[in-house]
Each structure stands twice: as structure tokens, then as C-alpha cells.
Amino acid sequence: MQEYQQMITRQKRWLFYYLIIVVVGTVATSFHSIFNGLLLGSVVSSFNLWLLQCRVQKLGEAVVKGKKTMGIGTIVRFTLIVLTLFIAETFAQYFHFFAVIAGIMTMYVVIMIDALLFQLKD
Numbered sequence: 001m002q003e004y005q006q007m008i009t010r011q012k013r014w015l016f017y018y019l020i021i022v023v024v025g026t027v028a029t030s031f032h033s034i035f036n037g038l039l040l041g042s043v044v045s046s047f048n049l050w051l052l053q054c055r056v057q058k059l060g061e062a063v064v065k066g067k068k069t070m071g072i073g074t075i076v077r078f079t080l081i082v083l084t085l086f087i088a089e090t091f092a093q094y095f096h097f098f099a100v101i102a103g104i105m106t107m108y109v110v111i112m113i114d115a116l117l118f119q120l121k122d
């Protein structure tokens with residue numbers, strides 16, 4: 001379980017650094033709609049990652065104790081993504097649609113990079 005907590009901490013750190021870069025890009029460049037889209041998608045992606053990590057941790061604890069548990073919240077995470085894409089489409093003057101999609105994918109990129117670096121380190 002300690003290893004899982006370390007992985008969560010690493011992934012949060014990676015996402016935090018990425019969000020700082022996106023915020024600086026939003027403020028410092030003239031590509032506001034692209035960076036706004038990345039920021040919107042990345043914030044939702046960060047929340048989805050946090051939600052997934054909490055659900056997986058509860059699932060692991062329930063398996064160890066031999067209890068039944070609910071799923072890992074796939075429907076909630078998909079609903080958030082659909083809502084985010086609806087917001088991006090509604091306010092297209094502020095958010096670049098494909099940048100929002102790229103921001104939503106951030107969670108998966110962070111998980112893969114963390115796994116790759118952990119395997120290389122091991």
C-alpha cells in the first residue's frame with residue numbers, strides 16, 4: 001500500500017507541474033483559446049485521476065477485508081468528460097475544442113510516463 005501512495009504522490013506532482021506550465025502559457029502567450037482548452041481539459045482530467053485513485057484505493061481495501069464494493073466510477077468520469085466537451089462547444093470562443101480533448105487525455109499520459117519512469121528506475 002505504501003508503494004501505491006508513493007505513485008499517487010508522484011502523479012499529483014506531475015499534474016501540478018503540468019498545470020503550472022499551462023497556466024503560464026495561458027497568461028504569457030497569445031494562444032489563449034488553446035491554453036484555456038488545455039487548462040479546462042487538464043483540470044477535469046486531474047479531478048478524474050483523483051476520483052479514480054480514491055475509488056481504486058477503496059476497492060483495494062474492500063478486497064483485502066473481503067467486502068463487496070461499488071465500481072470505480074466510470075460513469076461519473078465519462079459524464080464529467082461529456083459535460084466538459086459540452087462546455088467547450090458552447091463557449092467555443094474561449095476554448096479550443098481539440099485542446100480540451102488533449103487536456104482530458106493528460107491523465108492517461110501522466111499515468112504512462114509515471115509507469116515508464118518507475119520501470120526504468122526499478
